[in-house]
Amino acid sequence: MKFQKLTAMLAIIFLSVPAAAAATLEGDEIFGTLNTPGAPFNIFDPAFTSPLPVSATVGAGPEFTVDDGFTRILADFSDDMLEISVEILDDSIIGIADLEYTFDDLDFGPGLQIVGFDVLSNGFPGMPIITTTANGLVISFEEYDVNGLELRSFTGQFIVSEVPLPAALPLFLAGLAGVGFAGRRRNKIAA
Structure with missing residues (x-):
């Protein structure tokens, strides 16, 4: 009887683990930095004064925008x-300097x-x-030449995976099962 209770408890534990949700950044607050050699500030900073990352919430439209009258840079x-x-x-404008985009806290x-x-x-x-x-x-882009007015774009897709199961979890479950079986055996011997 106790073995059946233990089995039922383990089944409930495993069934109560939620299924993985679809991978999405919608509604997530993320941080972005755009650097170029020689610029001591984050280009995404509207005041062009701070080197710190700028935050944005993922939703409709670009999250990060730079428009200085010469170039318009969007990250969506x-x-x-x-x-x-x-x-x-x-x-x-005849050339674009090296650009390095850094995005963090992508949850x-x-x-x-x-x-x-x-x-x-x-x-x-x-x-x-x-x-x-x-x-x-x-993402780092190397310097390139520009021939008049133009638009360059880049699109990519994140590959997302579940965090691997901790290595100690199977050992813990095996130990728990061993304790259950030992208790069951002790009860049978006592009876």
């Missing part, structure tokens, strides 16, 4: 996608982490250098 997140665009607004949901990033389209010359962490992304 949606669900598990990211689109970056750089538009040249002044035809006297796709409980128990989910970033394991990679797929480039779906790239309108920039050359392939950017992409680095991911469990909840962050860094």
Whole structure:
């Protein structure tokens, strides 16, 4: 009888673990930094004075925007996608410096982490250098020439996976089952 109760309790524990939700950034507060060599500030900072990351909440429209009259840079997140665009607004600009985008606190949901990033389209010359962490992304574009007014865009998709099960959990469950079986055996011997 006690063994049946133990089995029922373990079944309830396993069944009560919630299923993984769909991976999405919608409604998440994220932090972004856009740096270029020689600029001691975060270009996403509207005042162009602070090196600290700027926060934004993922929703409709671009989360990060820069428009200095010469260039317009947008970073737009949606669900598990990211689109970056750089538009040249002044035809006297002849080159774009190296740009490094850093996005942190990308929380796709409980128990989910970033394991990679797929480039779906790239309108920039050359392939950017992409680095991911469990909840962050860094994309580096090298300097490139500009031929008058133009728009360059880049689109990618996050690869998200469940956080792996802790290695100690199976050992704990095996020990718990062993204690249950030992208690059951002791009760049978006593009876």
